[in-house]
Amino acid sequence: MPPVLGVAGTVAVWWGGTRVFGIRPLFLPAPPDIVAAFRAQPGYLLREAGATLTVTVAGFALAVVAGLLVAVTLTAWRTMERAALPVLVGLNSVPKVAVSPLLVVWLGFGSRPKIVLVLLICVFPIVVATMAGLTSTPAELGELGRSLSATGWQTYVKLRLPWALPQVFTGLKVAVSLAVIGAVVAEISQPGDGLGAVIVLSGMSFDTPLAFAAIALLALLSTTLFYLVVALERLLVPWSRAISG
């Protein structure tokens, strides 16, 4: 109940504020203006939201696969890790928005450069979290494996990988929020469709309620994706919350 009250209260204060101070919808639309903006062209907005969702999910999925592969490879070969880490840190420190125009040069218009931007933005937390998880196997578990003469593969599959899962999910939760940001950044900085493009267009035509409708849809999209990851975590690693207390 408190969460519902919190949300309802915030909306009420916002609504009341626009009324009491007579703020024009051009600057801050009231909630009904936003609902009206959505209801004026629901098909259009949902189609654009669908485009953003596709780019987000595709980029995120690629980031998960790439991130896990990179982390597993790097932790398997110590030398490799030491060689690759400075490169990774360097790449991560580049503001990803800066490469957005370049991606268009390399990959052309359409969704491909957007998906790649999402991938670039959200792959690092997955790599870092997975590597941290894979290297945090407690000493006594390592010794248990050795005293049982477990093969490298058995140690990996039966001990290290499951042990890393809670930390992998920490990375995934950070990454999924970044994925939505990445998609919007791509849509704003590259021509095409998506909710980011809707926001750019509505800004040009001073249609603030439409921009807010797009922002509200983005918030909804981001929250839903985040909780889907949380649900997956509860399903796959129910023990994680229990041991972290």
Place this chain on the structure above:
Amino acid sequence: MIRLAGVSRTFTSRDGDVEALRDVALEIAESQFVAVVGRSGCGKSTLLRLIAGLLAPTGGAVTIDGAPVSRPRPDVVLMHQLPALLPWRTALGNVMLPVEIRRLPRAEYRARAADLLDAVGLTGFHQRHPYELSGGMQQRVALCRALIQRPRVLLMDEPFSALDALTREELATQLQAMHMSAPATTVFVTHSIPEAVLLADRVVVLSSRPGQVRRVVDVHLPRPRSFGHNAYTAQAAECAAELHELL
């Protein structure tokens, strides 16, 4: 059966060498229960890891049945101070881990795992996860995991030290019962003199830094022994006093 001849172990670190054990000579007969006592940092854990084949001695030799120990053996099992259970596996699943890793017949060992869990009083908890169990219960699961492969040698590194006093006594008594019914050669490292007197046929007293065998005390009390009052209280107290003196 287990023989340590002039065993030394030195660890090399950045701040110089640390001599953990020096010239340890020890012979442990088949199915004997030996307790190792000594102050913290006297190399007790190192001693166990040398017998387990997890560490190599820097001097001397460790042999089991005459064969030098160079790597972990399937008939030697090490039990830790921490239960070291896998949080994603049930109690039964944890006990079955060695069976899976060693690729032993699962069906047969599954029944044995269930029997072991029942024997340590975990009936009804087979399908629980470690986080649903108390510390004492977790350590019982770890004991079952150690015993599942019917080890000939059981190495225990302060297995009960993280538990409260009552649970500790209970588990020690249970361990005694299990040792009497199916004796494995056991080396039991402990800080607790009463525990050593309760469980051991012989108590090895180690001196500190570097660890050397100060004395081996034989415990001639009839079994089953108990922590409570019994006919041998005086003898037990005498033995404990002697060990206190040596530490």
